[in-house]
Amino acid sequence: MDKPLASFFLxxxxxxxxxxxxxxxxxxxxxxxxxLVLSSMAETWSWAGVDPGVPRGxxxxxxRVQDFAFSISGVIIVAWLYGRAELRxxxxxxxxxxxxxxxxxxxxxxxxxxVFYFAATIMAGAVGSFSISSTKIVPLLFSLETGxxxxxxLRGPMGEELGLRGFALVRLQKRMTAxxxxxxxxxxxxLWHLPVLLDRDVLSLVAFLLLAFGLSFVFTWxxxxxxxxxxxxxxxxxxxxxxxxxxxxxxxxVGTDYELISLACLLTLCMVAxxxxxxxxxxxxxxxxxxxxxxxxxxxxx
Numbered sequence: 191m192d193k194p195l196a197s198f199f200l201x202x203x204x205x206x207x208x209x210x211x212x213x214x215x216x217x218x219x220x221x222x223x224x225x226l227v228l229s230s231m232a233e234t235w236s237w238a239g240v241d242p243g244v245p246r247g248x249x250x251x252x253x254r255v256q257d258f259a260f261s262i263s264g265v266i267i268v269a270w271l272y273g274r275a276e277l278r279x280x281x282x283x284x285x286x287x288x289x290x291x292x293x294x295x296x297x298x299x300x301x302x303x304x305v306f307y308f309a310a311t312i313m314a315g316a317v318g319s320f321s322i323s324s325t326k327i328v329p330l331l332f333s334l335e336t337g338x339x340x341x342x343x344l345r346g347p348m349g350e351e352l353g354l355r356g357f358a359l360v361r362l363q364k365r366m367t368a369x370x371x372x373x374x375x376x377x378x379x380x381l382w383h384l385p386v387l388l389d390r391d392v393l394s395l396v397a398f399l400l401l402a403f404g405l406s407f408v409f410t411w412x413x414x415x416x417x418x419x420x421x422x423x424x425x426x427x428x429x430x431x432x433x434x435x436x437x438x439x440x441x442x443x444v445g446t447d448y449e450l451i452s453l454a455c456l457l458t459l460c461m462v463a464x465x466x467x468x469x470x471x472x473x474x475x476x477x478x479x480x481x482x483x484x485x486x487x488x489x490x491x492x
Contacts, residue, residue: 205259234335257349264353286419300422303429307436310451316442336434347427367471376406404460411463
């Protein structure tokens, strides 16, 4: 791994892990069970009368720095190494709609998480509990806990993909195959989540790490198939992280193991993506739809 990539991941880990010390200190001083409980309170703005002893907005800001560790790191490294022009091209990937003739296939794949959740809803026998009303629309879109738009803009999708796919994947694929680049990112991305997983049971922890590793292949597939656009990746990431939407729409899902069904579907898709990328790597080492040529993508290989 070259120095810019090493610096990128070291900075992302620092921004993600070091704030834990600060949050732990705040939690201990305020008599809160753990930094994870404090973080959850801040993320959802559900304080239940608890005074953290510092401005609540500050705690929320710290949690956003954690969630945006990869994107912040990517922006810093690109700005440091390549300057404003390349930084503009990095952000341009967030607005890149031109995806060629196969665009409908890309968007279909990007929307599969909701297809999988709906299939799980059917198998759980919860379809009959469907309920929608004007009072549910606002939480579905804007709730700090379950809102789709909040998940998109203020959580992992926007907080990770600008750096992981927009910077790291582009640079890695200048040096290695898509499969190897995906595996490298998947390993470092999944391990980055360890601090928030330590209170889980072993099976849940392993399932999360395996899924994060596997999704790296899906995201590479989407990114490369859309000429280097981050939009399909962001959509997939948002929908995959928002299973609570289905619990709001189908109340009977609450308390069931429907996630296991969607997890199996997601892992199957991960395997399909891996096999597809391996086939492309073995056939000619090139993708059917290459990321758009630019000074940014060219300079990333230097």
